Amino acid sequence: MSDKLFNTIYGRGLVGELKNIVQRPYLVVTMEDLWEIFKDEFDEDAVVHFVKTLEYKEIMEELDVLPKFESVIGLGGGQAVDYAKMAAWKKHLPLYQMPTSIATNAVFGHRAGIRFDSNVRYVGYVEPIAVYIDYDVIQSGPIALNRSGVCDVFCYHNAAFDWKYAAEKGKCEAKWPYDAELSAKALAVKDSVVAAIDDVYAMNEKGIRTLVEGLRWGGGAFHNAGWNPRHIEGTDHFLFYTLEYMTKKKFIHGLPVCLGIFTGSLMQGNDPDGILDLIYRAGVDIRPENMGLTWDEVFAALKFEREYVKQAGLWYTIANDFIVDDAFCNLVKDKIMAKYGTQTA
Ligand SMILES: [Zn+2]
Numbered sequence: 001m002s003d004k005l006f007n008t009i010y011g012r013g014l015v016g017e018l019k020n021i022v023q024r025p026y027l028v029v030t031m032e033d034l035w036e037i038f039k040d041e042f043d044e045d046a047v048v049h050f051v052k053t054l055e056y057k058e059i060m061e062e063l064d065v066l067p068k069f070e071s072v073i074g075l076g077g078g079q080a081v082d083y084a085k086m087a088a089w090k091k092h093l094p095l096y097q098m099p100t101s102i103a104t105n106a107v108f109g110h111r112a113g114i115r116f117d118s119n120v121r122y123v124g125y126v127e128p129i130a131v132y133i134d135y136d137v138i139q140s141g142p143i144a145l146n147r148s149g150v151c152d153v154f155c156y157h158n159a160a161f162d163w164k165y166a167a168e169k170g171k172c173e174a175k176w177p178y179d180a181e182l183s184a185k186a187l188a189v190k191d192s193v194v195a196a197i198d199d200v201y202a203m204n205e206k207g208i209r210t211l212v213e214g215l216r217w218g219g220g221a222f223h224n225a226g227w228n229p230r231h232i233e234g235t236d237h238f239l240f241y242t243l244e245y246m247t248k249k250k251f252i253h254g255l256p257v258c259l260g261i262f263t264g265s266l267m268q269g270n271d272p273d274g275i276l277d278l279i280y281r282a283g284v285d286i287r288p289e290n291m292g293l294t295w296d297e298v299f300a301a302l303k304f305e306r307e308y309v310k311q312a313g314l315w316y317t318i319a320n321d322f323i324v325d326d327a328f329c330n331l332v333k334d335k336i337m338a339k340y341g342t343q344t345a
Pocket residue numbers: 104105151152237253257
């Protein structure tokens with residue numbers, strides 16, 4: 001099975017080159033604060049859209065009243081690149097992606113995470129002409145946000161275990177039979193990021209490139225495996241979904257996901273101390289207060305996760321069976337506090 005991944009280009013001064021390569025007139029999908037920083041790199045008559053919603057119906061209505069454009073540029077984080085996908089998809093136009101952060105693998109996935117009456121669904125299909133990673137742009141962004149992007153690579157650690165676990169229990173979905181080779185491939189990608197962990201922490205060129213290559217592989221992996229997420233996602237993301245459902249709070253993706261990577265590994269008995277150390281060394285602070293949560297909210301989510309994965313119809317993992325009790329919750333807290341200390345960064 002060959003991996004088909006998005007064309008990705010690394011360099012500097014890449015934002016200013018966009019106006020020279022895209023079809024005109026062009027649409028720039030971005031956020032207001034980012035436009036203030038980058039507007040001088042574009043033409044004065046560029047069609048600009050600031051993302052305010054990811055509701056499918058609203059996006060479709062907005063696209064219909066924009067001035068005419070012949071190509072789409074996504075400039076920003078997950079919301080801008082997902083909206084840009086929908087614009088390119090709806091209008092059958094070429095897409096050029098310029099992520100300003102590397103906090104998730106969103107820019108490397110074919111589908112967009114769009115809301116239908118507030119419920120997320122991954123829809124559409126677009127292959128960008130290119131994804132441009134500008135070292136200066138990434139390095140001038142919030143470093144903690146970019147470091148948190150390790151979540152979408154470290155999660156392969158849990159996914160590999162969960163897939164094998166489900167197979168051994170005879171609970172694996174018929175359409176996704178366990179594939180040891182595919183799991184090994186994901187783990188090798190994770191290991192490549194682990195090997196560059198100090199560079200990722202420093203967010204130097206090597207760290208950016210290594211992390212982005214890991215995200216790039218994961219972004220294409222869902223499609224490459226026949227829309228199978230088994231080797232790239234499991235308990236790691238499930239705690240995040242549970243927290244989002246219970247608290248209705250908005251999170252920086254990588255914080256609750258990295259928390260879920262640790263708690264999932266602890267349920268699995270799958271080197272929890274080792275993975276906690278890697279999350280710590282990557283510079284991702286998974287203490288609840290760093291994501292606007294209390295320990296009680298985290299404990300409640302851990303206890304409810306088993307119910308949540310069933311009601312949400314998520315694939316079978318250790319979370320289906322593991323009974324979270326007070327002793328487990330206290331162990332999670334003790335290990336995290338022992339690693340990070342009690343001072344908030
Ligand atoms: Zn993710």
